[in-house]
Amino acid sequence: MTKIVPVVMSGGSGTRLWPLSRKTHPKQLHALVTEQSMVQETVARVTGSAGAFDFAESMVVLNETQHDLARLQLEALGVMPSHFVVEPMGRNTAPVAAVAAELVVREYGDDALILLLPADHHIRNVEAFHDAIAEAAKLAAGGHIVTFGIMPDGPETGYGYIRRGESLGGGFTVSAFTEKPDRETAQGFLDDGRYYWNAGIFLFGASSVRREMEIHCPRVAKACRAALEKAVTEDRQVVLDAASFEACPSISFDYAVMESTEQAAVVPADIGWSDVGAWGALWEIGEKDSDGNVVRGDVELVDAHNSYVFSSGQKVGVIGVEDLVIVATEDSVLVTHRQQCQDVKTIVNRLKDDGRLDLL
Structure with missing residues (x-):
């Protein structure tokens, strides 16, 4: 049975949810939708078996000011990650993917699949999410770097958009990415019918993403490899080397990899998703x-x-x-x-x- 390693990105500060969300207690560590905090919800929905695949223990990537509270919350949930990866400073999402790939290859081998997802999103239909992951896993096993496209229900200007291309069975090639459009453009995307919201959730093979990052963002790959090689590890906590990580460019996974790779694919996901961005x-x-x-x-x-x-x-x-x-x-x-x-x-x-x- 396919094993998927969830890597939960929990380093953000959620400034648009001020005054509740603060640097040391950001939105993902608050209970905003249910009685669980958002990081608890996120880890819970990627735990255990989901029919066609099993989730491995999660890895949670965060900063040192959030580590203690996140750890306490997940201990209370009774679901402990295999690693808490502590970033010395924020460097956006591409470095998270690079560190995750190195760590997952070390722990699970080249063929392991990685589910990279933010800790601060709400997903109402978890079963549909698991179904989308099962479709994406087939593409990721074949070398594709898969993103999940949310079915849009309005001309939202606060999200990026993905235009689908040719069919790939359970998904599509990616024809284009578009950053946050104005309302008229967003309405045109909605009318076109080939566009999805970009949820910033990805599924890929560990070796596949390492290869693509070496091609498209080698400085990120090199700096993150060094930061992990020199990391201090104790009691599930992996503290990345500060000097090596500081040398890493700050860039999103979308810009660094998805907009350049020829392996980009999108799987439609009607899952009741919200990024709880405001x-x-x-x-x-x-x-x-x-x-x-x-x-x-x-x-x-x-x-x-x-x-x-x-x-x-x-x-x-x-x-x-x-x-x-x-x-x-x-x-x-x-x-x-x-x-x-x-x-x-x-x-x-x-x-x-x-x-x-x-x-x-």
């Missing part, structure tokens, strides 16, 4: 009351409609509002229109400029 996404996927509100925490609503209200502790009262996001934490309050949730990063940047690192 507060508005939590309203969209949340369970709504009769007035269209989503509430988490100690909240009282009067004549409120189509709003998302979150409190991490104190009582929050909301009267006579519509289409708002209100988030109250111990030291900060955010109020924004749901359609402007993507602009929260502007507040974060202003706090940086003002030196308010205590709020970040």
Whole structure:
């Protein structure tokens, strides 16, 4: 039976979910959709057997400020990763793939398949996700570098898009990648019918991705190999060598490999996916009351409609509002229109400029 090694990327800071998401306690370590944190949800959905394949123990890649809390959460879940790979500094997703490939080849051999996935995404239909993985595994075993294409349900401007090419059985070749388009272009993609949202989830053979990275981003491959060779390993924790990793270019896997390789493939995935990239996404996927509100925490609503209200502790009262996001934490309050949730990063940047690192 096919063995797939999940590699969970958990190093991000989730700035668009400020004020809850902070550098040392980012969104993936919060329970935002269910009673489990997002990293707990992610590891749980790639654990055990899924019919056509088995998941090996996960590897979780994160930074040192997040390690202790992530470890405690996964211990509480009763599912411990084989390794916590600690990055000395952020270097985007291509280096994660390079380190994962080296580590998986060392542990499982050249033929092992790697599922590279973010820790901060919500997937409602786990069974459909496993079905998509089974299709992708067939292509990955043949040398393809597979991405998962989410069936779009609107002209979303916050996601990248993938255009499918020729049929490959359970998937397609990739004809083109497009970064976040304007609304008119996104609507054109939707009307065309050949485009998917780019979820940033990948499946590939360990030896296949090593070969492609040596061709298309050799500096990344070399630096990551050195960082792993000089890493300090103790009690499932692999701390990458700082000097070697710092020399690695900061680049995404999409740019470094997917947009250059001739082996790119896409498998359609209708899985109830959300990247939970902003507060508005939590309203969209949340369970709504009769007035269209989503509430988490100690909240009282009067004549409120189509709003998302979150409190991490104190009582929050909301009267006579519509289409708002209100988030109250111990030291900060955010109020924004749901359609402007993507602009929260502007507040974060202003706090940086003002030196308010205590709020970040």
